[in-house]
Amino acid sequence: METKKKDIRALTKEQLRNFFVECGDKAFRGNQVYEWLWQKSAHTFDAMTNVSKETRQMLEEHFVINHIRVDQMQRSSDGTIKNAVRLHDGLVVESVLIPTETRTTACVSSQVGCSLDCRFCATARMKRMRNLNPDEIYDQVVAIDNESRLYFDRPLSNIVFMGMGEPLMNYNNVLKAIDMITSPEGLGMSPKRITVSTSGVPKMIKKMADEEVKFGLAVSLHSAIDEVRTSIMPFNATFSLADLREALEYWYGKTKSRITYEYVVWEGINDTQEAVDALVKFCRFAPSKVNLIEYNPIDDGEFQQASSAAVDMYQRTLEKNGITVTVRRSRGKDIDAACGQLANKA
Ligand code: SAH
Secondary structure, three states: OOOOOEEHHHOOHHHHHHHHHHOOOOHHHHHHHHHHHOOOOOOOHHHOOOOOHHHHHHHHHHEEOOOOEEEEEEEOOOOOEEEEEEOOOOOEEEEEEEEOOOOEEEEOOOEEOOOOOOOOOOHHHOOOOEEOOHHHHHHHHHHHHHHHHHHHOOOOOEEEEOOOOOHHHOHHHHHHHHHHHHOOOOOOOOHHHEEEEEOOOHHHHHHHHHOOOOOEEEEEOOOOOHHHHHHHOHHHHOOOHHHHHHHHHHHHHHHOOOEEEEEEOEOOOOOOHHHHHHHHHHHOOOOEEEEEEOOOOOOOOOOOEOOHHHHHHHHHHHHHOOOEEEEEOOOOHHHOOOOOOOOOOO
């Protein structure tokens, strides 16, 4: 049943301390509870064993802990794990654990569905239902950290915001979640191990730059030619490449952090010399590198991965122009866990 009680993790530490003072208790009690809520990821008030029974009952009367639940976990033959995560209101998002020899990367969602309309992405076919709260993003990371320790004997090492949703359309909550993930009062992870991936919302990229964030930025570029980009990512009509370029130059100027461009080469769409040349030119605007990612088919064959000759042509041309390029193989394809495949199918 839907409850009217407030999610206690919507409170800042200061607010929680004040709450206890107002109840005639010590502010310090707020610190204890805060630690249980974040660092210790308590799912219930009863788990807070150094807090008196009366206090736990009182908290129960005022608040809820809207914890996520991993409803279903699928494992790919390549070790990738996909979690279907149920939220307190019954909606579901997905997050993915991607293991390599040395790292475990969590790919987390920022929205239920997506506000944008990229034509090659399965998530875009679900409408945006709501933004995730900071604690719902944080909990996905905790769940994957636990799985990494359990199945790979090591903690989570990296986080990418490349699951469902457009992180910069849920800016405040994503930044709050990252604050908690990097805080010593949360998971204490280094921001250098976090990458936020965006389709490119210029205003928000500038805002992040102004806040001098310490995490990395990836931009899903896919084309450096406006007409082509608009045809596959229709919001590009509003947020044009010129605006994006300006925002990225601003970002680099403020943060000195190199930008990663994510790029899929599709047959008949951007597998031409003209397209590569445009990309090379775009890469010169701000220090950057290119990840050529494999297309993960989502449907009817409207989009098709370009030939390896076309991908080689991209790689050669970029390298010849002194631009760092990596060619990425997809992970977790057999369980629909690869980029752009997250659509709550399982
Ligand atoms: N909204 C954000 C993050 C989610 S998408 C963004 O656009 O960056 C994560 C990455 O997967 C993006 O680079 C996106 O362009 C890419 N992607 C989406 N659909 C894909 C597909 N079917 N195959 C391969 N990559 C895809």
